[in-house]
Every structure is written in C-alpha cells, then in structure tokens.
Amino acid sequence: MAILPNPKQNHLLDALLSTEFDRLLTDLELVKMALGEVLYEPGGVLEHVYFPTSCIISLLYVMENGASAEIAVVGNEGILGISLFMGGETTSSRAVVQSAGYAYKLNAQLLKNEFNRAGPLQRLLLRYTQALITQMAQTAVCNRHHSVEQQLCRWLLLSIDRLATDELTMTQELIANMLGVRREGVTEAAGKLQRDGLINYSRGHITVLNRPALEKRSCECYQVVKTEFDRLLPAVHGIAK
Amino acid sequence: MAILPNPKQNHLLDALLSTEFDRLLTDLELVKMALGEVLYEPGGVLEHVYFPTSCIISLLYVMENGASAEIAVVGNEGILGISLFMGGETTSSRAVVQSAGYAYKLNAQLLKNEFNRAGPLQRLLLRYTQALITQMAQTAVCNRHHSVEQQLCRWLLLSIDRLATDELTMTQELIANMLGVRREGVTEAAGKLQRDGLINYSRGHITVLNRPALEKRSCECYQVVKTEFDRLLPAVHGIAK
DNA sequence: TTTACTATGTTGCATACCGCACATACAAAG
DNA sequence: CTTTGTATGTGCGGTATGCAACATAGTAAA
Numbered sequence: 001m002a003i004l005p006n007p008k009q010n011h012l013l014d015a016l017l018s019t020e021f022d023r024l025l026t027d028l029e030l031v032k033m034a035l036g037e038v039l040y041e042p043g044g045v046l047e048h049v050y051f052p053t054s055c056i057i058s059l060l061y062v063m064e065n066g067a068s069a070e071i072a073v074v075g076n077e078g079i080l081g082i083s084l085f086m087g088g089e090t091t092s093s094r095a096v097v098q099s100a101g102y103a104y105k106l107n108a109q110l111l112k113n114e115f116n117r118a119g120p121l122q123r124l125l126l127r128y129t130q131a132l133i134t135q136m137a138q139t140a141v142c143n144r145h146h147s148v149e150q151q152l153c154r155w156l157l158l159s160i161d162r163l164a165t166d167e168l169t170m171t172q173e174l175i176a177n178m179l180g181v182r183r184e185g186v187t188e189a190a191g192k193l194q195r196d197g198l199i200n201y202s203r204g205h206i207t208v209l210n211r212p213a214l215e216k217r218s219c220e221c222y223q224v225v226k227t228e229f230d231r232l233l234p235a236v237h238g239i240a241k
Numbered sequence: 242m243a244i245l246p247n248p249k250q251n252h253l254l255d256a257l258l259s260t261e262f263d264r265l266l267t268d269l270e271l272v273k274m275a276l277g278e279v280l281y282e283p284g285g286v287l288e289h290v291y292f293p294t295s296c297i298i299s300l301l302y303v304m305e306n307g308a309s310a311e312i313a314v315v316g317n318e319g320i321l322g323i324s325l326f327m328g329g330e331t332t333s334s335r336a337v338v339q340s341a342g343y344a345y346k347l348n349a350q351l352l353k354n355e356f357n358r359a360g361p362l363q364r365l366l367l368r369y370t371q372a373l374i375t376q377m378a379q380t381a382v383c384n385r386h387h388s389v390e391q392q393l394c395r396w397l398l399l400s401i402d403r404l405a406t407d408e409l410t411m412t413q414e415l416i417a418n419m420l421g422v423r424r425e426g427v428t429e430a431a432g433k434l435q436r437d438g439l440i441n442y443s444r445g446h447i448t449v450l451n452r453p454a455l456e457k458r459s460c461e462c463y464q465v466v467k468t469e470f471d472r473l474l475p476a477v478h479g480i481a482k
Numbered sequence: 483t484t485t486a487c488t489a490t491g492t493t494g495c496a497t498a499c500c501g502c503a504c505a506t507a508c509a510a511a512g
Numbered sequence: 513c514t515t516t517g518t519a520t521g522t523g524c525g526g527t528a529t530g531c532a533a534c535a536t537a538g539t540a541a542a
Binding site: 389425426444 | 530
C-alpha cells in the first residue's frame with residue numbers, strides 16, 4: 001500500500017535529464033506534509049521549493065475579511081514556489097497542504113542556479129508555469145459562471161488526478177473554504193452527487209465511485225485545464241530536451 | 242494631444258538595456274489597434290507579440306455557451322503573447338482590443354531568440370509574467386467574492402492606469418462582457434457611481450471624476466494588483482540589470 | 483427635420499447563494 | 513456505555529444577480 005517515496009514520482013523531476021537530476025538529487029530532502037500545514041504565507045521569502053509526490057498543495061488567497069478562495073492546486077505534476085524563478089522573490093499567496101503525503105524539498109538558491117543555466121530544466125519549469133496560468137485563468141472563469149455543484153465536480157476531479165487513488169480525506173467545511181462558498185452549499189451539492197451514486201462520503205472521507213459521470217456533471221473548466229496540462233507536460237520521463 | 246508614438250512609451254521596452262533595445266528596434270513595427278480587433282484566438286499559433294503603448298488589450302475566455310470573462314488586461318506596462326516564451330507555442334485565450342490606440346508589433350521568433358539569451362530581457366519578461374499571474378489570481382478571487390459595483394470600480398481603475406487619460410471609450414455592454422455580468426448590472430452600478438459624482442458617462446464615453454473615491458468604492462483587489470505591479474516592475478528606464 | 487439605430491434606464495420575476503440557527507449522526511475518548 | 517466533539521443535514525429569510533421585455537434618450541445618417 002504505502003509506496004516507497006521516490007523523487008521520480010514527481011513528474012517534473014522525472015522529466016529531467018539525468019545530468020540535471022543528478023545535480024539536484026543529493027539536495028532533495030524528503031518531507032512529510034501534514035494536512036493543513038501552511039508552507040507559505042503571502043509576502044514571505046522563499047527559502048525552499050517543494051516537489052510533491054503524494055500530497056496536494058492548495059494555493060489560496062485570503063481576503064481582508066477572512067474569506068478565501070483557491071487559486072490553483074499543485075500535486076505531483078508540479079512544483080510549489082514558481083515565484084522563485086519568475087523573479088518575485090516572495091510568495092504571492094498562501095500555500096496549504098490540502099491532502100497529506102510526501103514532497104521533496106529543495107533549497108531555493110540551488111533551484112535558482114539550475115534555472116539560470118537556461119537549459120531543459122528552465123524550459124520545463126516555464127511550461128509548467130504556463131499550465132498553472134491556465135488553471136488560474138480557468139478558476140477565474142469558473143468562479144464567475146458556474147454553480148457550486150459544477151465547481152465541486154471540477155475540484156474533486158482535479159484532486160483525484162493528482163493522487164493515485166479515488167479517495168480523498170477532506171471535510172466539506174474545508175472544501176467550502178477552497179471553493180470560497182458556504183459549507184452548506186457543499187453539503188447540498190455533495191448530497192446530490194451521493195444520492196446519484198457518483199461519490200460516497202462520510203465524515204471527511206470522499207470516494208469517487210463514478211468518474212465519467214462526475215466529468216459530465218462538471219463544467220468544461222476541468223477538461224480545459226486537464227487538456228492543457230497534458231499538452232504542455234506529457235509524461236516525458238527523462239526526455240525534457 | 243496626439244503624442245507621437247514611440248516604443249519607449251511601453252514600459253518593458255523602456256526598461257531594456259540599450260544594447261538589447263537596439264537589437265529589437267528595427268524590427269518593431271508600429272501598428273494601430275482598433276477597438277474590438279481580435280489579435281489572438283485560443284489555440285492559435287503565435288506569430289507576433291505586441292507591446293502596447295496607448296491601447297489596452299483584454300485577455301478573455303469565451304465559454305462554450307458564449308458567456309465570457311476577462312482574465313487580465315495588458316496595457317503599456319506589458320506585453321501581449323507571454324505564452325510564446327513560456328513554451329506554450331499557442332495562445333490560450335482570446336485577446337481583444339479594449340481601448341483603441343497604438344502598439345509595437347514584433348516577430349515572435351525574434352523575441353524568442355532574445356529571450357533565450359537568458360539575459361536582462363528574460364528576467365524582465367518573467368517578472369512581468371509574475372505580475373500578470375497576480376492579476377489573474379486576483380480576478381479569480383474578485384469573481385468569487387465581490388459585487389458588480391466593486392468590480393466595476395476595479396476595472397475602471399485598472400483601465401485608466403493603463404492610459405494617460407481619465408477618459409475611456411467603452412459602452413456598458415462591453416464592460417459587462419468583460420466582467421462577465423449582465424449589462425443591466427453595469428448600468429445600475431455605473432448609474433450609482435454617476436449619481437455620486439465619481440464618474441460621468443454618456444453613450445460609450447466614461448470619465449473618471451473622482452479617482453480617490455473610486456478607489457474607496459473598489460474592492461481590495463485593485464490595490465493588490467497595483468502594488469504587485471509596482472513592486473515587480475518599477476519604472477526602471479533602461480536599467481533592467 | 484425626420485428616421486433609424488444604438489446606448490442607457492426601468493421593472494417584474496426566478497433563482498442561486500449567503501447568513502443564521504439548529505437538528506442529527508457518527509466517532510473517538512473516557 | 514456514555515460523553516463529547518466534529519461532521520453533516522435542513523429550514524428560513526434576505527439579497528444579488530440572472531433572464532426577459534420594454535421604455536427612453538441621445539446620435540448619426542437620410
């Protein structure tokens with residue numbers, strides 16, 4: 001069950017050329033990520049970046065009045081800390097562990113050095129950033145136009161895509177915070193999905209039972225994001241040339 | 242009144258070192274941008290990038306059902322076509338001229354070559370992209386939590402910041418498309434702002450009369466975006482070292 | 483001046499979501 | 513087994529916005 005953690009479980013690390021990978025390998029530190037752990041606060045200085053293998057990180061913005069909204073999620077397909085190499089120096093949103101698991105931590109300066117070689121790793125990270133931009137843009141659209149149910153479907157799909165399993169550990173309360181809606185709204189939408197046999201949940205454990213049906217009930221946003229990630233970041237396995 | 246167009250009116254071009262600027266100068270082509278002109282369609286191949294000097298470009302996503310939402314705006318502080326150097330090759334959203342004016346057009350390959358030198362221009366473009374990401378993220382938050390009036394204020398402020406003037410040529414119908422709300426909603430919000438003396442409008446011409454008051458009525462999103470642009474892209478004037 | 487068009491104003495109704503209050507049900511700890 | 517806490521279910525009123533239909537008013541062309 002518990003798979004032995006391995007840096008190659010992160011798609012970006014997996015896509016590196018062996019020379020680049022070897023340069024970083026000794027500095028990659030395996031860390032356990034606990035649910036709810038806050039990795040970055042807005043405005044903080046970036047000391048490390050994280051390559052998730054089996055956890056999911058939420059990027060969220062918390063407003064002055066305390067209300068929040070998720071901007072994007074990062075899982076084993078990506079890296080947390082893009083503003084490091086984009087030049088921001090500081091983080092721009094809060095990063096919270098949404099699903100517990102493992103990640104590899106890397107010193108910020110080391111990644112920056114590698115990025116500045118302007119080689120395959122740089123190109124790979126920029127492509128990933130482009131995919132992340134698509135996810136953010138689609139989140140904006142989704143927030144404007146789609147119902148809570150549609151957004152919940154999108155959110156569940158994006159989450160299970162980033163885990164090996166069809167099961168999530170996540171209360172409705174937390175999902176509501178992510179989506180920036182009321183908990184009751186999530187309860188209602190989730191209740192419908194459960195009655196229709198698409199999902200099953202109980203006290204913080206959600207299981208997706210009928211994935212195709214969930215995709216149908218979701219808005220187009222899920223497919224747009226997924227397609228763009230697949231296009232920009234195909235499973236390249238060490239051939240990021 | 243009509244200022245002679247000059248590439249240096251674009252802040253990114255203005256921030257370049259003279260050696261870089263000189264390499265590009267002869268290939269910069271001044272183009273007139275007409276209101277409503279569509280520069281990119283999603284999925285299209287990028288043949289040119291644009292450096293606006295006196296126009297504003299809207300990046301918008303149009304959904305399957307025809308509804309739309311603005312993702313970000315690009316004016317003389319930026320460049321249209323970031324996915325070129327981010328590695329996407331194709332554009333990911335529709336780009337429409339929101340306010341007529343001028344821009345400098347540049348062959349995509351030339352910019353790509355310059356970007357790949359991994360020098361000051363690359364760092365500048367990445368910083369700009371980071372600022373654009375902030376704008377998109379904030380749009381997502383704003384769409385979730387703020388009223389039409391607040392969003393209208395934000396939108397007006399972001400727009401006039403990107404022009405030299407306090408006047409915009411823009412019907413309420415078009416603003417509604419950008420914000421992804423009903424035209425009536427804009428009419429109502431704009432009517433209130435006019436009654437309170439903050440703006441003046443008539444048949445597609447909007448004048449901002451009381452900018453500080455507009456900032457007060459806006460949500461925090463405007464300041465967040467503005468602060469981040471100012472932080473990442475101070476007026477450097479040829480010292481992007 | 484008249485006509486036609488486009489932009490803006492207004493009203494009525496439907497609905498999705500919010501905020502609040504509280505009921506229920508499951509689960510872990512004593 | 514009981515207690516306690518957390519997760520989920522439900523109902524009620526309020527509000528913002530959506531959808532639709534139509535009125536008015538500038539502007540420009542005939």
